Amino acid sequence: MPFEQELQVAKEAVRKASLLCSAAQAGLVDSEKHDKADKSPVTVADYGAQALVLSTLAAAFPNDPAVGEEDSSDLRKEENAELFSRVVEYAQKVDGSLDAESVLAAIDRGKHAGGSQGRFWTLDPIDGTKGFLRGQQYAVALALIENGEVVLGVLGCPNLPVDPANANSEKGSLLFAVKGQGAFQAPLSEIDSATKISVDQIDDPAKAVFCESVESGHTAHGRSAAITNALGTSVEPFRMDSQCKYAAVSRGQASVYLRLPTRPGYEEKIWDHAAGYIVLQEAGGRIADTFGNPLDFSLGRTLKNNKGIVATSPAVFESVVKAVVDSAE
Numbered sequence: 001m002p003f004e005q006e007l008q009v010a011k012e013a014v015r016k017a018s019l020l021c022s023a024a025q026a027g028l029v030d031s032e033k034h035d036k037a038d039k040s041p042v043t044v045a046d047y048g049a050q051a052l053v054l055s056t057l058a059a060a061f062p063n064d065p066a067v068g069e070e071d072s073s074d075l076r077k078e079e080n081a082e083l084f085s086r087v088v089e090y091a092q093k094v095d096g097s098l099d100a101e102s103v104l105a106a107i108d109r110g111k112h113a114g115g116s117q118g119r120f121w122t123l124d125p126i127d128g129t130k131g132f133l134r135g136q137q138y139a140v141a142l143a144l145i146e147n148g149e150v151v152l153g154v155l156g157c158p159n160l161p162v163d164p165a166n167a168n169s170e171k172g173s174l175l176f177a178v179k180g181q182g183a184f185q186a187p188l189s190e191i192d193s194a195t196k197i198s199v200d201q202i203d204d205p206a207k208a209v210f211c212e213s214v215e216s217g218h219t220a221h222g223r224s225a226a227i228t229n230a231l232g233t234s235v236e237p238f239r240m241d242s243q244c245k246y247a248a249v250s251r252g253q254a255s256v257y258l259r260l261p262t263r264p265g266y267e268e269k270i271w272d273h274a275a276g277y278i279v280l281q282e283a284g285g286r287i288a289d290t291f292g293n294p295l296d297f298s299l300g301r302t303l304k305n306n307k308g309i310v311a312t313s314p315a316v317f318e319s320v321v322k323a324v325v326d327s328a329e
C-alpha cells in the first residue's frame with residue numbers, strides 16, 4: 001500500500017506526542033505557559049510535542065522537510081529558561097535520547113516554507129491550545145503534503161471519546177487517512193485496532209448539526225447563527241476547539257464545520273487544516289472555503305488564496321456552501 005511506512009511512523013509519533021500532552025495537561029502550572037509575540041498562548045506541551053514528532057520524522061525520513069507551527073526562538077531566551085527546562089523534561093520522559101540541544105534542533109526542523117514542489121510534513125503540535133488550557137478538546141495534527149496535495153493525515157485527540165455516540169466512553173481517539181484508502185479511527189490506547197469511519201448521509205440542512213470554534217476571535221459566531229437560521233436548522237451549533245471538529249464531521253457526530261473569518265487579513269495556516277482535511281475527505285466529506293473554492297495547500301505556510309472553511313457531509317454540501325456565500329455582506 002502507498003505510504004504504509006509513512007503512516008506507521010506518523011501514527012506512532014502522534015500517539016507519543018498525545019501522551020506527552022495528556023500528561024502535561026493534567027498538572028499544568030504557570031511556569032509551563034507562555035505568550036508568543038502575537039499574544040497567542042503556547043505551553044511546554046506544544047513545544048515538547050513538536051520536538052518529539054519532528055525528531056521521530058527526522059530519524060525515519062531524514063530528507064523530508066517540515067512546516068511546524070512552533071519555533072525555538074522564545075525557548076532560547078534567558079528569561080524562559082524554566083519553561084525550556086520543563087520542555088526538555090517532558091520530551092525526555094517519552095524519548096530518553098532527547099537532550100536540550102536536540103530538542104531545540106528538532107523544533108526548528110519545522111521552518112520549511114511549504115509550497116508546490118516535492119513533499120513535506122506539516123505539524124500542529126497542539127491545535128486548540130486555548131482548549132488545551134481550558135482542560136477541553138485539542139488535537140495533535142500531522143499531515144504529509146506531496147506536490148501541493150495532502151496525501152496523509154493523522155489526528156491525535158486525547159480528550160475525544162472513542163465512541164461518538166457515548167460521551168462517557170474511553171477518551172483518546174486517533175483518526176487517520178491516506179489519500180484513496182479511506183479514513184479510520186482507533187483508540188489512542190490501541191492504535192492498531194482501527195475501524196473505518198464515515199460521514200452521515202443527512203440531506204436536509206435543517207436537520208444538520210453544525211459545529212464551530214469556541215473562540216469568537218477564530219470564527220464569526222453571529223454569521224453562523226444567521227446561516228443556520230436561513231437554512232431553518234433547528235439544532236444549536238455545538239462549539240469545540242481544534243481539528244476535533246473535522247473528526248466530529250468525519251464520524252457523523254456533526255454534518256457541518258463552519259469557520260467564518262473574523263478579520264479580513266487573516267490567512268488560515270496549513271497545519272490548522274491539512275490533517276483534518278484529508279481525514280474528512282477520505283471519510284466521504286467535502287471541503288471548500290467560504291466562497292466555495294477548493295482549499296489550496298500548495299502556496300506556502302498559509303492557505304493564502306482561501307478565506308475560512310466550510311466542511312460538510314456530502315448531501316448538504318451544495319446547500320450549505322450556497323447559504324454561506326449568500327450570507328456575505
Ligand SMILES: Nc1ncnc2c1ncn2[C@@H]1O[C@H](COP(=O)(O)OS(=O)(=O)O)[C@@H](OP(=O)(O)O)[C@H]1O
Pocket residue numbers: 040069124126127128129130131212213214215217218219240241242243261262263266269272
Ligand atoms: N483570527 C483567527 N482566525 C482564525 N483562526 C485563528 C485566528 N487566530 C488564530 N487562529 C487559529 O485558530 C486555531 C485554533 O482554532 P480552533 O478552531 O480550535 O479555535 S479554538 O481552539 O476554539 O480557539 C489556532 O491554532 P493553535 O494556535 O494551534 O491553537 C490558530 O492557528
Ligand SMILES: [Mg+2]
Pocket residue numbers: 040041069129
Ligand atoms: Mg498556536
Ligand SMILES: [Mg+2]
Pocket residue numbers: 124126127128271272
Ligand atoms: Mg492550530
Ligand SMILES: [Mg+2]
Pocket residue numbers: 046069124125126127128129
Ligand atoms: Mg498549535
